[in-house]
Amino acid sequence: MTFEEIYQEFGRLVFNLALQYVQNSEDAEEITQDVFVAVHQSLQSFQQNSEIQTWIYRIAINKSLDFIKAKKRKKRFAFITSLFYEDDNEIKNASHHFDHPGILLEQKEALEILFQQINSLPDHQKTALILSKLEQKSQKEVAEIMQQSIKAVESLLQRAKTNLAKMIAQSEGK
Amino acid sequence: MKDFLTPLEGIKQVEAPPFLLPRIQQRIQNEMGTRFSMKTTYAIAASFVVLFALNIFILVTNQPARVEENDIAKAFYLMPNNNLYE
Numbered sequence: 001m002t003f004e005e006i007y008q009e010f011g012r013l014v015f016n017l018a019l020q021y022v023q024n025s026e027d028a029e030e031i032t033q034d035v036f037v038a039v040h041q042s043l044q045s046f047q048q049n050s051e052i053q054t055w056i057y058r059i060a061i062n063k064s065l066d067f068i069k070a071k072k073r074k075k076r077f078a079f080i081t082s083l084f085y086e087d088d089n090e091i092k093n094a095s096h097h098f099d100h101p102g103i104l105l106e107q108k109e110a111l112e113i114l115f116q117q118i119n120s121l122p123d124h125q126k127t128a129l130i131l132s133k134l135e136q137k138s139q140k141e142v143a144e145i146m147q148q149s150i151k152a153v154e155s156l157l158q159r160a161k162t163n164l165a166k167m168i169a170q171s172e173g174k
Numbered sequence: 175m176k177d178f179l180t181p182l183e184g185i186k187q188v189e190a191p192p193f194l195l196p197r198i199q200q201r202i203q204n205e206m207g208t209r210f211s212m213k214t215t216y217a218i219a220a221s222f223v224v225l226f227a228l229n230i231f232i233l234v235t236n237q238p239a240r241v242e243e244n245d246i247a248k249a250f251y252l253m254p255n256n257n258l259y260e
Contacts, residue, residue, distance in 0.1 A: 004195070007195050007198070011190045011194065011195065012187070012189060012190050014190075015188070015190040015191070015194070016187050016188060019188070020185075025191065029190075029191055029194060032190065032194060032198075033194070033197060033198050033201055036198045036202075037198065037201055037202055037205060040198075040202050100185070101188045102185045102186040102187060102188045103184075103185055103186075104184065104186075107181055107184055110181055111181050111182075111185070114178070114181060114182070133179055133182050133183075134182055134185060161179070164178065164179075165178065168178055
């Protein structure tokens, strides 16, 4: 399979997965670029014993999480510099911008709040939830992608739902 | 508990932006260029290290030879230095 064929088959998948993590097209595009650069670099060393889709999913998850961490670091740095300099352009650029093209306008407000809560989950819980609820993967597939047991994935999903329920209850002031 | 996750089901899959592949290919080309220049940099740095190490080696191994030269000079009653009035 050539690099172009891999892109044609998985480009859409990677872009949509990145969108679920960052919820805006610009960042998702940057992550997609990172993913395919990494795919190109390690295509020679790719071992056929794991499925190519699973391999690409793993790279996309790692790159998305790395991107989010880097953005948080940038945001912290921008905040610190804003204490010393009046120009706050950097902090504006580093702030999160919700613009998920797969969300209908009437659902945007509700989903923006829900995604804020999903984004505050620990990485493993967030990944399990995204793969299971947004990518519609079975628990077996999620377990394979995350290199965890099915029981561990079940537990991650359960904890994610419990944490989300708590956050929602708190935001509603119950 | 299921209710609050139901809105997630309404999210649609979208197409990747057009011209993303050429942009990725361009980035790969750029990174390959950077990697080549890094290789060159490492090669130059390595040759400097080898040259420096060779110099040190020659300096260290040449020291006993000087002693031998002095011994030869003494054996042939030659002056080991240029001081004529000693």
